[in-house]
Every structure is written in structure tokens, then in C-alpha cells.
Amino acid sequence: MSPPAPDAAIAALASEIGDARIVIGIPSFNNAHSIAHVAVTAVRGISGAFPGARALVLNSDGGSGDGTPERFAESAIAARAELGADGVAAIRAASIRYRGPSGKGSAFRDIFEVASRVGAAAVVVLDADLRSVTPEWIERLAAPVESGAHDFVAPLYRRHKFDGTITNSIIFPMTAALYGGNVRQPIGGDFGVGAQLVRLYLDTDVWSTDVARFGIDIWMTTTALAARFRVAQAHLGAKVHDPKDPGHHLAKMLVEVVGTAFGLLETYENVWTNGVPSTIAPILGDPVDTPHDPVNVDVGRMLEQFRFGVETLRPVYALAMPEAILERVTAVASSNGAEGVDDVLWTRIVYAFAIAYRRRVIPRDQLLSSLTPLYLGRVASFIVANQRKSDEEAEEQIQQLARTFRSLRSDFVAAWREERRP
Amino acid sequence: MSNDTAFAEWLREFGHRLGTIAVDLLSFVAILVAALVAGWLVRFALSRMLRAVGFDGLAARGGADTTLRRAGLTRTPSDYVARFIGWLTVFAVALAGALSLRIPGTATILANALAFVPALLTAVLIVIVGVMLAEFAYRGVLITAVNAGWRGARLVSGVTRLLVLALSIAMALDHLAVARSVVVATFSIVLGGVMLALALAFGLGGRDIAREYLKRYVAPPPETRPGTEIDNQ
Numbered sequence: 285m286s287p288p289a290p291d292a293a294i295a296a297l298a299s300e301i302g303d304a305r306i307v308i309g310i311p312s313f314n315n316a317h318s319i320a321h322v323a324v325t326a327v328r329g330i331s332g333a334f335p336g337a338r339a340l341v342l343n344s345d346g347g348s349g350d351g352t353p354e355r356f357a358e359s360a361i362a363a364r365a366e367l368g369a370d371g372v373a374a375i376r377a378a379s380i381r382y383r384g385p386s387g388k389g390s391a392f393r394d395i396f397e398v399a400s401r402v403g404a405a406a407v408v409v410l411d412a413d414l415r416s417v418t419p420e421w422i423e424r425l426a427a428p429v430e431s432g433a434h435d436f437v438a439p440l441y442r443r444h445k446f447d448g449t450i451t452n453s454i455i456f457p458m459t460a461a462l463y464g465g466n467v468r469q470p471i472g473g474d475f476g477v478g479a480q481l482v483r484l485y486l487d488t489d490v491w492s493t494d495v496a497r498f499g500i501d502i503w504m505t506t507t508a509l510a511a512r513f514r515v516a517q518a519h520l521g522a523k524v525h526d527p528k529d530p531g532h533h534l535a536k537m538l539v540e541v542v543g544t545a546f547g548l549l550e551t552y553e554n555v556w557t558n559g560v561p562s563t564i565a566p567i568l569g570d571p572v573d574t575p576h577d578p579v580n581v582d583v584g585r586m587l588e589q590f591r592f593g594v595e596t597l598r599p600v601y602a603l604a605m606p607e608a609i610l611e612r613v614t615a616v617a618s619s620n621g622a623e624g625v626d627d628v629l630w631t632r633i634v635y636a637f638a639i640a641y642r643r644r645v646i647p648r649d650q651l652l653s654s655l656t657p658l659y660l661g662r663v664a665s666f667i668v669a670n671q672r673k674s675d676e677e678a679e680e681q682i683q684q685l686a687r688t689f690r691s692l693r694s695d696f697v698a699a700w701r702e703e704r705r706p
Numbered sequence: 707m708s709n710d711t712a713f714a715e716w717l718r719e720f721g722h723r724l725g726t727i728a729v730d731l732l733s734f735v736a737i738l739v740a741a742l743v744a745g746w747l748v749r750f751a752l753s754r755m756l757r758a759v760g761f762d763g764l765a766a767r768g769g770a771d772t773t774l775r776r777a778g779l780t781r782t783p784s785d786y787v788a789r790f791i792g793w794l795t796v797f798a799v800a801l802a803g804a805l806s807l808r809i810p811g812t813a814t815i816l817a818n819a820l821a822f823v824p825a826l827l828t829a830v831l832i833v834i835v836g837v838m839l840a841e842f843a844y845r846g847v848l849i850t851a852v853n854a855g856w857r858g859a860r861l862v863s864g865v866t867r868l869l870v871l872a873l874s875i876a877m878a879l880d881h882l883a884v885a886r887s888v889v890v891a892t893f894s895i896v897l898g899g900v901m902l903a904l905a906l907a908f909g910l911g912g913r914d915i916a917r918e919y920l921k922r923y924v925a926p927p928p929e930t931r932p933g934t935e936i937d938n939q
Contacts, residue, residue, distance in 0.1 A: 597849065
């Protein structure tokens with residue numbers, strides 16, 4: 285099914301803009317306090333990296349009530365004025381109210397639609413709450429795509445060794461093991477995309493699904509890898525953004541992110557069950573050595589949640605995991621921290637949950653929610669094992685986990701094909 | 707008529723009646739056997755059909771298999787449904803057979819039974835849906851409570867399951883018009899008791915929080931003494 289026709293506003297905007305080689309898209313919802321910095325940086329980044337090129341900085345807003353589009357317009361106008369008459373003529377700025385379900389994916393869809401209509405060679409999407417974005421980000425994300433060397437550029441942030449645990453524990457190792465590429469930040473949020481891939485995204489019927497609401501990042505990366513587009517990674521330094529909503533609980537995040545990743549296993553079943561390319565997405569640019577925020581963690585509370593969860597949710601886990609894995613998990617949870625959730629056990633747990641998700645042994649949201657205590661056990665084990673290690677040593681442990689996911693991949697593929705538990 | 711003739715007549719009549727009863731009895735046994743065979747065939751076919759359409763998987767997702775195991779019932783949900791319908795077939799065929807033999811009272815029993823079947827099936831359906839909903843709610847509450855770190859996760863989820871089950875059973879019994887007043891009264895007492903227990907548990911467990919809340923938001927602010935400036939910094 286083809287996506288519905290864009291509304292008149294998008295067609296009118298594209299017609300007014302005419303053509304643009306670069307499009308910087310900024311999805312937003314109530315980001316009035318932070319969007320100015322991103323808009324100004326985008327304008328400066330374009331003028332620095334692509335002097336004289338026709339470009340569009342496009343804000344795709346979800347109906348903010350705090351004046352985000354107005355703030356965006358003011359700051360973009362001021363930034364363009366700094367560049368003089370040539371800059372004003374080359375770089376345009378516009379704000380649209382996106383269509384479809386509320387979410388980042390819907391905002392991206394309209395950005396892609398406009399970009400496609402104005403014939404953009406490169407589209408860069410940036411979160412509206414970024415505090416650490418610099419003009420260099422634009423060059424690093426857009427230039428490899430604009431030059432035609434790559435189709436998709438994923439971000440490579442400098443992060444604290446205990447930050448980004450869902451990425452480090454599940455999304456990165458699973459994506460690397462099943463789709464190849466070794467993309468370190470598949471759900472980073474800031475990407476550079478080429479025209480062909482933008483067209484593929486627009487032609488795929490996902491814009492009324494969860495992808496439109498919360499799963500856009502992993503969907504874009506996975507689709508680029510699965511469709512064998514040329515993927516690269518760009519050093520961007522630290523990513524500092526607004527603190528996340530404390531009401532957005534860990535369990536909900538797991539349901540959203542891991543649920544989308546598991547759902548994509550079904551979509552791209554014919555890709556990942558038939559081998560994985562050994563190519564690694566090249567890392568472009570020099571590392572940006574910026575300091576990152578410290579991360580405070582309460583390992584004791586995590587271990588207690590793990591022990592309590594395993595003890596209490598045993599009937600649920602019995603439906604999701606084979607007996608042998610459950611027994612091992614129980615033994616680890618009962619050891620009061622003496623034993624940890626090691627790489628092999630964690631990989632088997634994730635693969636077992638992916639199979640259970642496919643078989644719908646219980647409602648999917650309940651299944652993914654029940655992963656929370658096990659995930660906390662794994663994160664606590666990782667923190668304990670890497671407490672005294674450097675960022676580089678901890679990174680090596682994460683790469684080792686990805687290798688474990690790869691080594692158990694064939695068992696997983698066999699279990700998936702047979703629709704049985706691994 | 708001589709005594710011998712009368713006796714012979716009685717004997718003939720007795721033999722005739724005995725023969726009729728024996729034929730009826732044999733016919734009934736034959737019908738019963740036919741009913742059992744029909745029931746077995748229905749059970750066999752239905753069991754195969756339910757398995758083919760993935761009924762057990764659907765029931766597992768709704769939590770029916772877990773509930774059955776917890777109740778000590780080890781067969782698959784499709785087997786139980788097939789058995790139930792199979793026995794219903796045996797009953798229906800046997801009753802129809804008895805009716806054809808004109809066994810006294812059979813017609814009344816059949817009429818009552820047939821009138822009762824739709825209500826019985828609906829009641830069974832209510833209970834099945836109730837069991838599935840209870841398991842769904844139990845698991846959802848249990849997982850949420852564990853993720854929130856509630857020590858009483860099992861208690862809260864268990865009570866939730868009990869309430870949903872009790873509600874579905876009460877609805878089923880009410881639908882069958884079985885001791886309506888007793889069912890309603892019992893359910894009201896049980897529900898009221900559970901709610902009271904929960905209120906007491908929350909009240910006793912959270913009385914310090916409640917005291918703080920009342921102090922902060924309900925109690926009047928302390929009076930300021932004349933001549934004392936309120937510190938606004």
C-alpha cells in the first residue's frame with residue numbers, strides 16, 4: 285500500500301522552496317527553550333560546509349503550545365541575516381505542522397517528503413533539544429551523503445561507559461549480529477540520509493504504525509542495513525540534550541525500543557536468517573574528545589530488583605524462556621551478586637525473548653515489560669565488572685558482547701525457523 | 707372365564723409387556739452406544755479442528771493454559787472444549803433417542819434441557835472469558851508491580867485475579883438464574899470485604915504519608931505573631 289498523498293501545505297512549501305541540495309530537518313514538540321540553538325547551528329553548519337549551496341532548514345512540529353515554531357523562525361532568520369544577502373538567498377527556513385500520529389516518525393516523514401520534492405541530495409535530522417550540537421555535526425552527517433560516497437550516516441557519540449545501556453546491552457549487539465555493519469549507535473537520533481534511501485523510507489508503509497510514534501530511529505538504521513545501503517558512522521562528540529521525562533519509565537522504554545527491534549526481525553526475516561554481511565560501517569572523521577556527563581547508578585537497587593523480579597515473575601519467565609536458561613537465571617539471582625548475568629546468558633535471554641515475542645506466548649507488551657528485571661540484572665553485572673575499567677576497556681566488553689550475539693546467531697536462526705525456544 | 711384362562715391371559719400380557727420393555731431397553735442401550743460413538747466422533751473431530759486452527763496457542767496467550775495447570779488440569783484447552791462438546795452431544799443424542807422411545811417424562815426433560823442449553827453455553831463462555839481476562843489482568847498487574855518494586859506484587863495481582871474470576875462466576879450464575887439473591891449477596895460481601903481489607907492495608911501502611919499530606923495541604927497555616935515579618939526569601 286502506498287502512503288497517502290501529502291497534503292497541500294507540503295506541496296505548497298516544496299513548490300515555494302523550488303530546489304535545495306541540503307535539507308536539515310528538526311522534529312519538535314514543545315522545545316521553545318532549546319530549538320533556537322539547533323536552528324542557528326544548522327544554518328551556520330550549512331554555510332560552513334556547503335558555502336553557496338541551496339539549502340533548507342525545516343522544522344516539523346507536532347503542535348507545540350509553547351511557541352516552538354515561532355522561536356525557530358526568529359532564530360533562523362537572525363542566523364541567516366548574519367550570513368549576508370547571499371546566505372539569505374541560499375539558505376531557506378520553514379516550519380510545518382506534521383501529519384499523522386504524534387511522534388518523531390511522523391515529523392520525519394514530512395521532512396523526507398519535502399526533501400524528496402525539492403530534490404535534496406542529503407537530509408540531516410537533528411533532535412530539537414540538543415545542547416551539544418555544533419556546526420561540524422552538519423558537515424559530518426551531510427557531506428558523506430551529499431558527495432555520494434554513502435547513503436546513511438549514523439552518529440557516533442562519545443558517551444560515559446555506563447550511559448546508553450539499552451543500546452549497549454540489546455540494540456547494538458543484536459543489530460550488529462543480525463544485520464552486520466557494527467553500527468554502534470543505531471538509535472542515536474541524529475542521522476544523515478541520501479536521496480535514494482529517503483525515497484525508500486517514504487515508499488514503505490509504516491507511517492501509521494509504531495514507527496511513526498516512537499520506533500523511527502531503529503527502523504531507519506535497520507532498514508538501511510537490511511536493504512544493503514552504504515552505511516557509515518560519524519564521530520560527533522558528546523550528545524547533551526534535555527533530561528528525559530522521569531515519568532517515562534524504563535519498562536516503557538524497553539517495550540518501545542526492544543518491541544520495535546523485535547518487530548523488525550519479522551519484517552526482515554528473509555534478510556537476517558540468510559547470512560550477515562561481514563562489512564563494517566566505516567567511522568568517518570576524527571574522534572571529538574569532549575567531556576561527558578557523569579552517570580550515577582545504584583547497583584544495589586538494580587540487583588535487588590533483579591532478584592525480586594526473578595523470584596516473583598517465574599511463572600511468566602517459564603513461558604518465555606527454556607527451562608535451562610531459567611534455572612541459570614534463578615541461580616544467578618540467588619547468588620546475591622556473587623555471580624553476574626554474563627554475555628552468553630544475556631544473549632540467550634534476549635534471543636529467547638525474541639522467539640517468545642514472535643510466538644506471542646503472552647501479550648507482547650507484557651512480555652517486553654517482564655524483561656525489565658533481567659535487563660537490570662545484566663546492567664548491574666556490567667557495571668560491577670567494569671567499575672574500575674577505563675571507557676576503552678568497557679567499550680571492548682560491549683564489543684565482546686556483540687561477538688557473543690554473533691556466535692549464538694546460528695542457534696537463534698534455527699530456533700526462529702523452527703518456531704521453538706532456543 | 708376359568709382361572710387357567712385368566713392366568714394364561716395375564717401371562718401372555720406379561721410376556722408381551724416384558725418383550726416390549728426388553729426391546730425398548732435394548733433400543734435404548736443401542737441409542738446410548740450410538741450416542742457415545744457420536745460424542746466420541748464429535749470430540750475427536752473438534753479436537754483435531756481446534757488444534758489445526760491454533761486454539762491452544764490463542765488460549766495460551768489469554769493465559770488459559772496457565773490457569774488450567776494451576777488448577778491441576780493437565781490436558782490442553784482444546785481437549786477440554788472438545789470433551790465438553792462431546793459429552794453435550796452424548797446427552798443430546800441419548801435424550802433424543804429416549805424421546806423416540808416414548809419413555810414417560812422424557813419429553814419434559816428434553817424440553818427443559820434444550821431450553822437450558824443456550825443459557826448454559828453462554829454461562830460457560832462467560833466463565834472462559836473471565837478466566838482469560840483474570841489471567842491477563844493478573845499478569846499485567848504482577849509485571850507492573852514488580853517493575854515498580856512493590857513488595858506486595860503477588861498479593862495485589864492475586865487479588866486482582868480473584869476479583870475478576872469472582873465477577874465472571876457471579877455473572878455466569880446470575881445468567882443461569884441459580885440462587886440469584888445468594889450469589890449477589892455473596893459477591894457483594896466478598897467484594898466489600900476485599901475493598902475494606904485493601905483500604906485498611908493502604909491506610910495502615912500509608913498513614914505517615916497521609917499524615918504528612920494532611921499537615922501540608924489541609925491543616926491551617928500557623929498563625930503569624932504580630933510584629934513578625936514573613937520571610938519571603
